[in-house]
Structures are given as C-alpha cells and as structure tokens.
Amino acid sequence: MRGRAVAPRPPPRRRARVFVAGCLAALGPVTPALAGVGERNGEIGADYALQRFDSDFEVGAGDRLSLRAGRHETRRLQWEGQVTRGSAEEEALPGATRKVTLTLALANGVLNFHPRRGVVPYVLAGIGLAKTKLEAVGLSSSDTWAGYQLAGGCRFFFGERSAAALRIEVSILGNDAFEHSYFHPSIAAGLTFRLGREPG
Amino acid sequence: MKKTQFLAALLATVAACTDPDIELQGRWSGQWTSGPTTGNLEVTFSGKRPFGDMTLYDVTLVATGSSCPSGEDRGAGDRTAAFRIDDVRFVVRIAGDQTGAGDGIFLFDGALLGSREINGSYELTSESCPACICGMGSSGSWRLLR
Numbered sequence: 001m002r003g004r005a006v007a008p009r010p011p012p013r014r015r016a017r018v019f020v021a022g023c024l025a026a027l028g029p030v031t032p033a034l035a036g037v038g039e040r041n042g043e044i045g046a047d048y049a050l051q052r053f054d055s056d057f058e059v060g061a062g063d064r065l066s067l068r069a070g071r072h073e074t075r076r077l078q079w080e081g082q083v084t085r086g087s088a089e090e091e092a093l094p095g096a097t098r099k100v101t102l103t104l105a106l107a108n109g110v111l112n113f114h115p116r117r118g119v120v121p122y123v124l125a126g127i128g129l130a131k132t133k134l135e136a137v138g139l140s141s142s143d144t145w146a147g148y149q150l151a152g153g154c155r156f157f158f159g160e161r162s163a164a165a166l167r168i169e170v171s172i173l174g175n176d177a178f179e180h181s182y183f184h185p186s187i188a189a190g191l192t193f194r195l196g197r198e199p200g
Numbered sequence: 201m202k203k204t205q206f207l208a209a210l211l212a213t214v215a216a217c218t219d220p221d222i223e224l225q226g227r228w229s230g231q232w233t234s235g236p237t238t239g240n241l242e243v244t245f246s247g248k249r250p251f252g253d254m255t256l257y258d259v260t261l262v263a264t265g266s267s268c269p270s271g272e273d274r275g276a277g278d279r280t281a282a283f284r285i286d287d288v289r290f291v292v293r294i295a296g297d298q299t300g301a302g303d304g305i306f307l308f309d310g311a312l313l314g315s316r317e318i319n320g321s322y323e324l325t326s327e328s329c330p331a332c333i334c335g336m337g338s339s340g341s342w343r344l345l346r
Contacts, residue, residue: 057251058279095307095325096280096291098251134252137282137289138309141253178252 036117036157037072037165038199043080044069045167047190051086054182057100057134062088064102064186070110075199078110082126084173086186089135101133102184104147104173120165121154130175132182143177155192167192222315223248224257224283226346232263232322234340239265243290243344245281257281259290261306268334275306286312288320296331304329308342316346 037043044067051064064086072078084106089099108126115121130147134140153169166189173184224245232241240263247258259281263273275292282289288310296302303326310320323339 058249092280093277093291093293094305096277098256098279132252134254136251136254136256137280137291138307139254139282139284139287139289141284143252 036114036199037112037120037155037194038114039072039075040196041072041199042070042195043072043078043192044195045190045192047167047169047188047192049084049086049169049171049186049188051088051102051173051184051186053086053088053100053102053184056180056182057088057098059088059090059098059100062086062100064188066188066190068108068192070108072112075114076112078112078122080108080110080124080126082106082108086184096137097135098137099133099135101135102173102175103131103133104149104175105129106147106149108149108151118157118162119154120157121152123150123152125150130173130177132175132177141178145176147173147175149173153188157194161198163194163198165192165194166190222312223255224281224288224312224318228318228344228346230318230342230344232265232336232340232342234335234337237265237267237335237337237340239263239267239334239336241342241344245290247279249279251282254282254284257283257290259292261292261308263334263336265334271333273332273334273336275304283312288312288318291325294329294331302330304332306336310342310344318342318344 047066049064052061053059066084068082070078070080085103087101091097106126106128108124110122110124112120112122126149128147131144133142149171151169151171155165155167157165169188171186175182225248227244230241242262244260245257249256256279258278261275273294275294277292280291290308292306294304305326307325308322310318312318321341
C-alpha cells in the first residue's frame, strides 16, 4: 500500500505578486504625461489586489478583483461604484480547507488632486454591502451586512492625450459579519479609462 | 401546585431547552465500527477559536480495538475540526514515516445530539493508510460521549 501523494499548490500570494510585478514591469517604463481626468468625465476600470484578510480568519493573503465605474462631478469630486470579490484559503490537511470569500458592492466618494497633467492622486471613502462566506472542513456559513473602505492611490496616464491610466491603490476594506467587525488591508493595481473629452 | 413551584419548574424546563453555548472542547470517548470490526475511540478537541459563527479546534484521535490489542492508531490535526450549530466535522492525519509517506487521512462527519453525544460516519480520504493497524478500513461509523 502507499499513501496518496499530495502535490503542493503554489501559494496564492506568490501568484498575486507575480501578477502585480508583471503589471508594473509592463507599464512602469511608460512615461506619465499630458493626459488626465476632470469635470464631467466618466471613468471605468478594473484592478487586481493582493488582499490580506483579517487575522481573525487565519487564512493569510489571497486575491481580489474589482470593477469600477464613476463620474467626476467636479475637477476634485467624483462618485464611483465598485464591486469587488476576493478570497483566500488554507488547507491544513486534505479535506480540511478553510476559506474566506468576501464580496462587496460599494459607493465611493473620491477626492482627486491634480499636481500635474497625467498624474491624478486621490483618496476615497466608500460604504455599501458586504457578503462574507466562510467554509471550514466542509461546513459553510455566510452573512451579509455593512461594508466600507478607506483608500488612497494614484492614476498615471499613459502618454499625451491618453485616456488610459495605470491605477495603483492601497486600501483597508472593512465589513461587519457574525456580530464582529473585520478589517482587510490590500494593495491593488489595474487599468482605468477616462470617458469623455480631455479635461481643459 | 404552588405558584413558586410552577415557576421553578418552568425555569428548569426553559433552561433545559436553551442551548447554553454548547462547545466540543475537551475529551470524548466512544466507539468506531467498520463492518464487523469495532474498537474504542478517544477524541480530544482543544485550541478553541472562532471562525465566523463556526468554532474551530485542534483535534487528536486515538483508536484502539481487539484488532490491535497491543497498539493503537493515533491521528491529529491543527484547526482541522469545525463545529457549527450541531454539525461536527474533523480531519485527522495518521502519520506514516518521517517523510510523510504512508500517511492516512480520515474525515469524520457527525451530528451533535444534545450536548453530550456525537454520532456520525467516517471515511478514509487518502488512497490508503499503511500506518493504520486497527482495521478502521475505508469507512465506518462512530459514536462519542462526553
């Protein structure tokens, strides 16, 4: 008789780092220049985050994907909707997996700054709903309650008159579930696109 | 029946029906059965920690029986036991040699009855268990009492 060979899976954190490093390597050489975003522009984008989950869950880090869409009401102020979903898991023994899946739908208020053309840093605060799904050793449960976030980041537009930008963000997601509050720091990188005319 | 006696009886009934934060932590003893083979089982849950509305434990298991009169099968897992409402599931590894070859992995799936009894079934989820000597086989049933 022989025991079943259990092939080690690459840790999610390594895959995440490779993805983020790949994005930065590909987009880093592009010189941020003369483009930007401003009043009455729309904006859509998607990003990938390396997501660390609250230490209470003891699952470490995982992946998170986001879709965003919004409108710049003024040069400074922007409203944005964001849906995001992330998960992380740890397998202590085969069949004894613990997994956390977090799904949020958020309305963000974004405050943008314009230190120079083509570079648009920002801070944002968001609130919405969060669904937390937990799985452990084949048992599962979920809870949906308030979700929120604080974040800051920057858009780097690609070249003169470009409508596309690299968006990098650090954030702390929070959510209430199972009569507790949980906090999850993350770092994200993605692409965002200005909709509408170039700002003057 | 006097009013005070009635109230005391009512309170006792309510207390008996209320679920006073049941948990698994501690030592449980019982039996395992696999076909015609049967033996004793001792399971200890420790290291209690919350996981949402579930509770996770470290688990150790010792199986003995007439098929292994001079020995025992001993398994363990860290945070591999989960408990929610009345569902109990845990996974233990019965270790083979130091390289990990020959490990046997068992999954135990059960239901808590009241607060002092767990009944369920188990299965061997690894291909085999070369290190096992008690003949628990590839599946069976189990029952534990606190």
